[in-house]
Amino acid sequence: MHRVASALQRFADRLLARSTLTQEEVEAILDLKGAAFQARPNYDIVSPGESVHAACLIVAGLVGRFEQMQDGARQITAVHIAGDMCDLHSVVIPTMEWRLQALTTTTYLRIPHTELRRLAREFPALAEAFWRDCAVDAAMLSQWVINTGRREAICRCSHLLCEVALRSEYAGLGSRTSFPLEATQAHLGDMLALSAVHVNRTLQSLRRMKLIGMAGRHVEVHDWDELAALGDFDASYLQFLERPFPRTLLSA
């Protein structure tokens, strides 16, 4: 299946941006098998409390990591795009602590934990790469905290757009100045801890300032530098490196 192969390739590329891997190790990733599933918008891929035996690799679509309060209030704490293995954590913590829900129609592969564990065992450098990916995830979450906690709506929104822009660019889904973002304003509100109404007003000011254009579900960034400055955005936390980290850890 063509799209499955491209998802695995995207995942491998993501790992390669941060970790040094041999050809054999990359092949092992590309040879991963998993069953393909589809989720419709606003449907769960996995629910909190569930015991999972596979991790989800997104082939196409957009997925949110949801935390939820007793009273039903929701907060998206991370978004995942094509090529993301969105619950790599579950390999070491198989009890889901959050909800993964499709924001748009999403195709994904369920890659059995047994396969990922086998890879981690056979190729210590892959174990290291997986661990590193979880550490990058933590860095993104840490940014998400200051975003919701300290930044004003415009700044917050700009920061999110910058993050999605760069991640989309590196995933080969577009460029930082032109990329898809298939989320409703209500979804953006859940990401930004803003009401949908305020997201609307905030996006309007960004458009009025001629920083972005949003037609349909596609973002055009008219002035990247300005947007990044407004969003207090420094890309280093994403760890898209010119030179990936060396094989320091497990492969002596």
Place this chain on the structure above:
Amino acid sequence: MHRVASALQRFADRLLARSTLTQEEVEAILDLKGAAFQARPNYDIVSPGESVHAACLIVAGLVGRFEQMQDGARQITAVHIAGDMCDLHSVVIPTMEWRLQALTTTTYLRIPHTELRRLAREFPALAEAFWRDCAVDAAMLSQWVINTGRREAICRCSHLLCEVALRSEYAGLGSRTSFPLEATQAHLGDMLALSAVHVNRTLQSLRRMKLIGMAGRHVEVHDWDELAALGDFDASYLQFLERPFPRTLLSA
């Protein structure tokens, strides 16, 4: 040094709460060597951008993980107490993405990455345990996002107190109803994304509701169940398990 040994013991216990380790593996942790340092309140332990070659194990004190904006606004995205290895991530990502700053006078050990890598190489189950610890850190961050993003001040504050209470209890520093919290109200504000003034008012309501007492830098929880309910607190994300995860991953 007695206190150094107890810090390593606390760290080992933390790992054992989540991962199954052999006696030999635990011994390897307890045998770790590191230079002891002390940091005064509001001084950096490590700064963003720094390349580090050691991870910090807290012997005594309180440390915050700070994100900072260009304009100087700060946000604490995690707190670390005695027994926490507060930048285990740095083993796989040696370029610090955040600031670690002592909130109170803090003693810590710098454990060289080379030592931790050696352990991960010799004992795959320890590599797994380290990775798992980073995954738990991500779960805590995810909770921190919804805390700052969606919860009202009282709820937010209660949630934080519950988290620190349980972590202190499991670290052997007190009980969930009586534990030290050596942070000023300004520090709590940085954790909660509230102003110090509003933290003050919020703590007052918690006291007026007879849920807690705070004398000096020590918290007494008068009604744990009520506090947890008010804080929308469900401890499962902390992964303090009755039965730790089995050795699934790296030790075939």
Place this chain on the structure above:
DNA sequence: CGGGTCATTGACGTATGTCAAAGGCCGTGG
């Protein structure tokens, strides 16, 4: 006794939420 840090209080400002209604867009079905 004096200086510094921290907690507390009150008055006031504001960014953002809530509610409710209207308008656009698009697919579906008759």
Place this chain on the structure above:
DNA sequence: CCACGGCCTTTGACATACGTCAATGACCCG
């Protein structure tokens, strides 16, 4: 091909939780 319905966006009026500022008070330590 048109009409309907559903989802999303947009708008306006109004409410409020929280921030800011500034002063005072408490405590601790030298």
